[in-house]
Amino acid sequence: MIGVTTLDEFIIDRQDDFPFATGDLSRLLRDIGFASKIVNREVNMAGLVDLAGAIGSENIQGEEQQKLDVLADEVFIKALKNGGEVCGIASEENDDFIAFENEKSKQGKYVLAMDPLDGSSNIDVNVSIGTIFSIFKRKSEVGTLATMDDFLQPGTEQVAAGYVLYGSSSMLVYTTGNGVNGFTLDPSIGEFCLSHPNMKTSESGKIYSMNEGNYHLSPQGIQTYLDSCKKEEKTARYIGSLVADFHRNLIKGGVYLYPSTTKAPNGKLRLLYECSPLAFIAEQAGGSASDGFQRTMEIKPTELHQRCAYYVGSKNMVADIEVLLK
Ligand code: AHG
Ligand code: MN
Ligand code: MN
Secondary structure (H helix, E strand, O other), rough: OOOOEHHHHHHHHHHHHOOOOOHHHHHHHHHHHHHHHHHHHHHHOOOOOOOOEEEEOOOOOOOOEHEEEHHHHHHHHHHHHHHHOOOEEOOOOOOEEEEEEOHHHHHHOEEEEEEEOOOOOHHHOOOOOOEEEEEEOOOOOOOOOOOOHHHOOOOOEEEEEEEEEEOOOOOEEEEEOOEEEEEEEEEOOEEEEEEEOOOOOOOOOOEOOOHHHHHHHHHHHHHHHHHHHOOOOOEEEEOOHHHHHHHHHHHHHHEEEEEEOOOOOOOOEEEEHHHHHHHHHHHHOOOOOOOOEEHHHHOOOOOOOOOOOOEEEEEHHHHHHHHOOO
16 A cells, blocks of 8 residues: 555564564464454444443453453454464453364464453443453464463563554554554554554653552552652543553553552452563563562463553653562
């Protein structure tokens, strides 16, 4: 196409970035782009076709599932199973990982962990929501079924990660470890087009994002940090959709906080498909991510749905928080 670079063109152009690339990862990223266009369509129609609201079931983490949570989960699983590049998927919406049993998928070299729909509490009120994904090379032998060890890898082992934001316009942002690039969906042609090449975040920012209803439940260091944000007249911004809060802070500069609280001693957010992938993107954009004590990317998961405290964004702000938590 003249004048614009579509996601598919960009992925093909960049294929040489991966050593020994055979095109599988490129195809996988394109499948993700395709699935997210379908989810985007459904998200946009939610108010019209009875897709808003709860489905009446809970996921493994005791959270009420929304119709769109389940639909997004199914769309991604179907697209990726058909693609055959991943041998298995772990998802927020499924207790166990799925090991694809079809021959084509068993040949897949990768596994994917995902939060198919992030920010579900915002679906019914027309506020931005998202999808988060993380891709690893499998540990098990190609040709066999995916195993738990394929998924329980630290963020440093990710070969790609990204998110899709279904917002005032929809965007797909991803990294393969060579910087971060953002694509905006042009609905008139149904293509993600490169709109934010080589995204960088500032070392310090004006914005802090936390559910301050949790102030009194948070560690003393976090209370001190929030007090200092007010003294310094920083700007408070919190949507309650991690993808949207993260995306805004990435562009404008700022920090997102979800500490451990007395109610949720391990924090709320999930390491594998929320914290690790966004940590990879933050770092690739010049920011950082930590649980307050350790680099998020270095935490080795022991469970699929493991939670952790999370501080992510401009690196000086994350560093200030770490000092206060020591
Ligand atoms: P999900 O909708 O995938 O369960 O994730 C919700 C997460 C995240 O998107 C958001 O930042 C956070 O929960 C909000 O939590 P609070 O309502 O506790 O602020
Ligand atoms: Mn989420
Ligand atoms: Mn979710």
